[in-house]
Amino acid sequence: MSDAAPLTKTALTPPTHTTPPAKFSHGVRKGNILQVAGQVGFLPAVEGQAPAPAGPTLREQTLQTFANVQAILEEGGASWDDVMMMRVYLTDTGHFAELNEIYDQYFAEQDLQAPPAARTTVYVGLPKGLLVEIDALAVLG
Amino acid sequence: MSDAAPLTKTALTPPTHTTPPAKFSHGVRKGNILQVAGQVGFLPAVEGQAPAPAGPTLREQTLQTFANVQAILEEGGASWDDVMMMRVYLTDTGHFAELNEIYDQYFAEQDLQAPPAARTTVYVGLPKGLLVEIDALAVLG
Amino acid sequence: MSDAAPLTKTALTPPTHTTPPAKFSHGVRKGNILQVAGQVGFLPAVEGQAPAPAGPTLREQTLQTFANVQAILEEGGASWDDVMMMRVYLTDTGHFAELNEIYDQYFAEQDLQAPPAARTTVYVGLPKGLLVEIDALAVLG
Numbered sequence: 577m578s579d580a581a582p583l584t585k586t587a588l589t590p591p592t593h594t595t596p597p598a599k600f601s602h603g604v605r606k607g608n609i610l611q612v613a614g615q616v617g618f619l620p621a622v623e624g625q626a627p628a629p630a631g632p633t634l635r636e637q638t639l640q641t642f643a644n645v646q647a648i649l650e651e652g653g654a655s656w657d658d659v660m661m662m663r664v665y666l667t668d669t670g671h672f673a674e675l676n677e678i679y680d681q682y683f684a685e686q687d688l689q690a691p692p693a694a695r696t697t698v699y700v701g702l703p704k705g706l707l708v709e710i711d712a713l714a715v716l717g
Numbered sequence: 718m719s720d721a722a723p724l725t726k727t728a729l730t731p732p733t734h735t736t737p738p739a740k741f742s743h744g745v746r747k748g749n750i751l752q753v754a755g756q757v758g759f760l761p762a763v764e765g766q767a768p769a770p771a772g773p774t775l776r777e778q779t780l781q782t783f784a785n786v787q788a789i790l791e792e793g794g795a796s797w798d799d800v801m802m803m804r805v806y807l808t809d810t811g812h813f814a815e816l817n818e819i820y821d822q823y824f825a826e827q828d829l830q831a832p833p834a835a836r837t838t839v840y841v842g843l844p845k846g847l848l849v850e851i852d853a854l855a856v857l858g
Numbered sequence: 859m860s861d862a863a864p865l866t867k868t869a870l871t872p873p874t875h876t877t878p879p880a881k882f883s884h885g886v887r888k889g890n891i892l893q894v895a896g897q898v899g900f901l902p903a904v905e906g907q908a909p910a911p912a913g914p915t916l917r918e919q920t921l922q923t924f925a926n927v928q929a930i931l932e933e934g935g936a937s938w939d940d941v942m943m944m945r946v947y948l949t950d951t952g953h954f955a956e957l958n959e960i961y962d963q964y965f966a967e968q969d970l971q972a973p974p975a976a977r978t979t980v981y982v983g984l985p986k987g988l989l990v991e992i993d994a995l996a997v998l999g
Binding site: 608657658660661662669672675676679680683684690691692693694695696697698699700713715717 | 723724725726727728737738739740741742743744745747748750752753754755804806841842843844845850852854
């Protein structure tokens with residue numbers, strides 16, 4: 577890539593998103609690599625209000641999380657088809673089957689043209705009230 | 718890369734692998750980036766049977782997990798030498814020393830030509846009976 | 859990239875770092891991709907002594923972890939500006955607010971020229987005495 581112009585790193589900040597609680601970006605793109613930060617099921621930001629999850633259920637939070645990931649992908653000119661890896665963080669192994677059901681149904685509706693991303697699902701602690709967090713790595717082009 | 722043909726995203730599905738339990742790929746390659754999904758110590762798939770771990774011990778499961786990661790790398794034209802990052806998920810901090818012993822012995826036998834990958838090891842929850850999960854990011858070329 | 863010379867994978871081993879406890883690299887670079895292994899708050903290595911954390915507090919450990927990540931980035935010719943993703947592993951959800959405070963203050967002092975990296979923070983188990991672990995993915999150029 578010696579002849580290429582320097583790559584620019586761009587922050588991806590969809591208008592729907594709350595301000596990050598620290599000095600990080602919701603997503604960044606540099607060259608053809610796009611990284612989405614860990615997203616949770618927060619509803620679109622409302623000025624002056626604290627972020628609120630879409631609801632208490634895994635389904636509500638996962639669907640909102642997908643919407644939040646997708647908004648960042650689109651802000652960077654990417655789509656689900658460009659995603660290489662989804663990292664899914666759940667809080668309870670008992671949620672695995674339901675997560676898979678929601679996951680399958682969601683992606684069946686996305687009309688993907690490329691094979692689905694790889695995925696790792698592990699069970700961790702998350703802030704109180706949150707049942708799922710997802711981040712994504714995409715390669716465009 | 719403006720002159721290059723569009724990159725194709727390819728699913729990597731070794732014949733030894735069980736069908737993923739959801740709409741994700743065991744591995745994907747796009748351009749020179751290859752991502753292996755979280756692998757566990759499941760034995761090669763047997764049609765009509767549920768996936769079964771190679772055994773109850775960390776050693777059995779880790780060695781089978783390595784074999785499962787390697788099968789996906791090879792399906793994508795890569796080898797251990799191309800791996801940049803290994804993410805190792807254990808369930809018990811008490812397994813760290815034994816994991817390292819198994820890890821070292823395994824990679825000593827792989828006759829690597831390049832330096833070993835970076836690694837992060839953290840302790841999470843995994844589905845019942847599973848002691849280890851590993852995913853990998855590779856850069857080919 | 860068909861006309862390019864084969865990419866070389868290089869291990870990044872800052873002189874400040876202890877020998878990894880297993881066959882992995884503290885960081886690797888191949889082409890314009892640089893991966894930093896999970897770093898913790900260990901002080902610079904002292905020959906013949908076991909690795910020791912910078913202190914018992916989240917602040918001491920986080921600042922030392924940043925220094926350890928940065929040393930690997932610099933060893934590979936990169937800087938914080940090249941970092942796409944920071945993965946922060948904490949052991950206690952109660953540490954989130956303090957981590958963010960330390961994080962913000964640290965990066966405010968780094969005089970970044972590019973937008974900050976994306977980030978995922980999850981709560982996992984870590985070896986006894988360690989409160990934080992961080993790894994990083996960078997894209998140079």
